[in-house]
Amino acid sequence: MIMGLNDKQTTKNRHFVQAMKHAVVGIWTVIRDERNMRYHLLAAIVAVGAGWYFKISELEWLMIALAIFFVVVSEFANTIAESLTDLIVRNHYDPLAKKIKDVAAGSVLLAATFAVVVAIIIFVPKLF
Numbered sequence: 001m002i003m004g005l006n007d008k009q010t011t012k013n014r015h016f017v018q019a020m021k022h023a024v025v026g027i028w029t030v031i032r033d034e035r036n037m038r039y040h041l042l043a044a045i046v047a048v049g050a051g052w053y054f055k056i057s058e059l060e061w062l063m064i065a066l067a068i069f070f071v072v073v074s075e076f077a078n079t080i081a082e083s084l085t086d087l088i089v090r091n092h093y094d095p096l097a098k099k100i101k102d103v104a105a106g107s108v109l110l111a112a113t114f115a116v117v118v119a120i121i122i123f124v125p126k127l128f
């Protein structure tokens with residue numbers, strides 16, 4: 001169990017190491033709770049493997065890295081938006097809650113589309 005997952009701290013972090021531990025817990029929480037995040041990670045591993053296999057250029061690595069981080073950061077923002085919404089409205093239907101969740105999901109879809117386009121541009125010409 002990663003330290004900090006079950007603590008009840010509500011005060012400011014006392015030092016850098018403590019702040020880092022909470023940040024790592026945050027990353028682990030998204031991987032554990034969000035099924036889509038695990039799919040994104042799997043896709044990232046496949047892309048990095050293909051990059052090695054095809055010996056892609058530095059610029060191509062940069063584009064792959066950008067695409068991966070773009071998707072991961074959008075998934076984090078999506079998780080924050082969903083959690084904040086659920087915290088506020090709980091199980092009540094609210095049109096604003098729907099708007100927030102739909103827009104957050106839309107940002108992940110846009111980022112994932114960008115990643116797929118980057119992958120097609122880089123890898124398809126190498127396959128044929």
Ligand SMILES: Nc1ncnc2c1ncn2[C@@H]1O[C@H](COP(=O)(O)OP(=O)(O)OP(=O)(O)O)[C@@H](O)[C@H]1O
Pocket residue numbers: 034035036078082089090091092093094095097098101102105
């Ligand atoms: N409280 C709510 N009020 C109105 N609409 C909601 C509410 N909660 C969810 N929805 C609608 O249901 C959809 C799915 O909600 P959910 O919380 O499961 O998000 P999700 O994007 O499917 O989650 P995940 O990213 O984990 O797959 C939202 O996109 C939204 O349209």
